[in-house]
Amino acid sequence: MKIRVDIKKTLRTDHSEFQLAVSFVADDERLVIFGPSGSGKSLTMQCMAGLLTPDEGVIQVNGRILFDAGSGVNVRTRDRRIGFVFQDYALFPHLNVECNVGFGLRDGLRNGLNTKTLARVREQLAMFEIAHLGRSYPRQLSGGQRQRVALARALMSRPDVLLLDEPLSALDPMLRDRVRKELLALQAKFSVPMIVITHDPSDVESLAQSLVLFDHGTVSAVMRVDRWSEMHVGVESQTRRAMSTLYERGSDHARSTS
Amino acid sequence: MLAEALLPLLLTLKVAAWATLAAMLVGVALALWMARCRFRGREILDAVLTLPMVMPPTVLGYYLIVVIGRNGWMGHWLWESFGVNLMFTWQGAVFAAAIVALPLVFKGTRAAFEAVDSQTENAARTLGVSEVGVFFRVTLPLAWRGILAGGMLAFARAMGEFGATLMVAGNLPGRTQTLSLAVYDAVQAGQDDLANFLVVLTSVVCVVILVASGRLLKPKY
Numbered sequence: 001m002k003i004r005v006d007i008k009k010t011l012r013t014d015h016s017e018f019q020l021a022v023s024f025v026a027d028d029e030r031l032v033i034f035g036p037s038g039s040g041k042s043l044t045m046q047c048m049a050g051l052l053t054p055d056e057g058v059i060q061v062n063g064r065i066l067f068d069a070g071s072g073v074n075v076r077t078r079d080r081r082i083g084f085v086f087q088d089y090a091l092f093p094h095l096n097v098e099c100n101v102g103f104g105l106r107d108g109l110r111n112g113l114n115t116k117t118l119a120r121v122r123e124q125l126a127m128f129e130i131a132h133l134g135r136s137y138p139r140q141l142s143g144g145q146r147q148r149v150a151l152a153r154a155l156m157s158r159p160d161v162l163l164l165d166e167p168l169s170a171l172d173p174m175l176r177d178r179v180r181k182e183l184l185a186l187q188a189k190f191s192v193p194m195i196v197i198t199h200d201p202s203d204v205e206s207l208a209q210s211l212v213l214f215d216h217g218t219v220s221a222v223m224r225v226d227r228w229s230e231m232h233v234g235v236e237s238q239t240r241r242a243m244s245t246l247y248e249r250g251s252d253h254a255r256s257t258s
Numbered sequence: 259m260l261a262e263a264l265l266p267l268l269l270t271l272k273v274a275a276w277a278t279l280a281a282m283l284v285g286v287a288l289a290l291w292m293a294r295c296r297f298r299g300r301e302i303l304d305a306v307l308t309l310p311m312v313m314p315p316t317v318l319g320y321y322l323i324v325v326i327g328r329n330g331w332m333g334h335w336l337w338e339s340f341g342v343n344l345m346f347t348w349q350g351a352v353f354a355a356a357i358v359a360l361p362l363v364f365k366g367t368r369a370a371f372e373a374v375d376s377q378t379e380n381a382a383r384t385l386g387v388s389e390v391g392v393f394f395r396v397t398l399p400l401a402w403r404g405i406l407a408g409g410m411l412a413f414a415r416a417m418g419e420f421g422a423t424l425m426v427a428g429n430l431p432g433r434t435q436t437l438s439l440a441v442y443d444a445v446q447a448g449q450d451d452l453a454n455f456l457v458v459l460t461s462v463v464c465v466v467i468l469v470a471s472g473r474l475l476k477p478k479y
Contacts, residue, residue, distance in 0.1 A: 051380050077383040090381040094399045094478075104385030109394040157386055 001161060001193030002027045007047055007057030007067070020044065020054075020217045028209035028224070030187060031195045035214030041197045042087075044214075045163050048195075049084050050077035061161055083159035083192070087166045089150040091138040097149050098134045101125060104157045121156070127189075128152045144175050155190055162187075164196045168203060180206045263455055265432055266440040273348055273423075273436060274416040277355035278363075281412050284356075285363030286405060293371035304368075311361040315421020322354055322426045344426070351427035351434050355419045359412035366408020370401040403474045410471040414464050 006023040020040045033041050046052040048059055050066065053074060059067040061082070066075045092100050095111055102113045102121040113121060125131045128148045138146060147167065154162060167183070168176045180203065187194050196207055204211055204225075213221040288307065292300060310318055326333040326344045336342040344350040374397050382392045420438045427434040429443065437460050444453035 049384055051383070077380070078386045078388060080384075082384060084381065084384040086377055086381060088377065090375065090377040092378055092381070092396060103382065103395075104387060107386070107388055107391050109391065111395050111399070153385065
């Protein structure tokens with residue numbers, strides 16, 4: 001996966017203004033975006049999916065231009081072929097698991113699946129080991145099951161890249177380690193590039209090939225994780241150090257503005 | 259007594275049904291527009307549309323006379339171009355009831371649309387579904403209960419409409435005399451039996467509607 005993001009966006013509310021100005025290039029299969037909350041990670045991801053339009057800049061995935069303010073290109077969200085797993089999973093509460101997973105297989109005005117799409121959906125559910133939940137509704141599922149449904153749904157239409165916004169934060173800490181391993185296995189199975197947002201250093205350690213550090217709406221560093229091991233420095237200590245500096249700066253910032 | 263009650267009841271149901279239909283068409287469209295678009299004066303428009311709910315019925319009736327009366331701008335136009343007169347007809351009662359019921363549809367529908375989590379709509383977009391598809395497959399299924407509940411409240415309100423209807427459509431037995439007007443007449447004329455019957459009838463219908471709309475508003479998901 002080759003990905004290039006170079007965007008600027010100013011968000012105004014009544015009382016404050018937030019400047020997002022991020023720029024990074026990555027060509028790994030697993031990219032982790034790491035930074036304290038409020039540093040613009042989710043906003044960047046929304047810009048990549050086309051849910052938010054940057055004021056200026058370029059977004060490119062595998063050479064395909066998704067957004068270019070200069071030439072006026074702005075591919076619609078539905079045509080971007082980007083899978084998105086939302087932080088709270090955003091499952092459709094009125095549809096059962098089968099219809100949730102198969103949602104993108106048909107356009108039109110009605111929900112529901114025909115025999116052919118249903119077969120494909122069942123196959124997908126089996127792959128995610130949630131075949132027995134096909135007729136259940138999201139409210140009846142546990143957090144881990146919801147996440148599997150969200151992943152199965154996002155991967156159903158074979159996207160070019162999968163974006164995950166804090167995929168583990170809504171899960172039981174006991175579950176997280178298992179889910180990290182599952183995400184890795186999934187990525188290999190579907191050979192789909194992943195971009196993961198997190199503020200948990202353990203996620204960086206187990207998921208990242210490349211790491212983009214966010215800080216107050218800008219990218220403070222882009223690193224290849226394998227270089228760290230060459231340097232015989234623990235990845236974890238590196239990220240923890242990076243994180244603590246970020247948080248220190250964050251609290252300094254908070255103090256200076258308050 | 260049954261025969262005396264039947265005519266106002268049928269007329270009331272007819273007026274309330276047409277008024278609800280009109281209020282639903284206009285109210286849902288307005289609510290959708292206001293839930294989706296940000297523009298200047300949005301909250302002022304919201305207040306104006308809510309006005310019929312809080313204004314004294316006589317004041318509202320007066321406004322309606324100014325609009326649809328023979329010399330009102332709309333009434334004059336209707337009379338000149340189509341030879342239609344709304345004053346003292348059941349259609350006039352529909353007009354009055356629709357205006358009174360509009361805020362209930364509008365408020366309920368706007369709340370229902372705004373309660374739909376925009377993230378689920380975004381999820382549908384990332385899955386490659388068109389905007390029309392998002393509306394009919396996500397937004398509407400999640401909002402229709404609220405819309406329907408608003409419609410039922412509007413129906414109940416239209417059934418009970420008294421003041422504005424009296425001013426616009428009068429109180430002509432058999433032509434514009436709805437249930438609430440018939441109750442007034444019966445009490446004035448000392449026909450207690452008829453009044454009692456009409457009151458119980460109206461109350462039962464209203465209780466049924468309120469229970470049903472309350473059930474609709476209970477979250478299902």
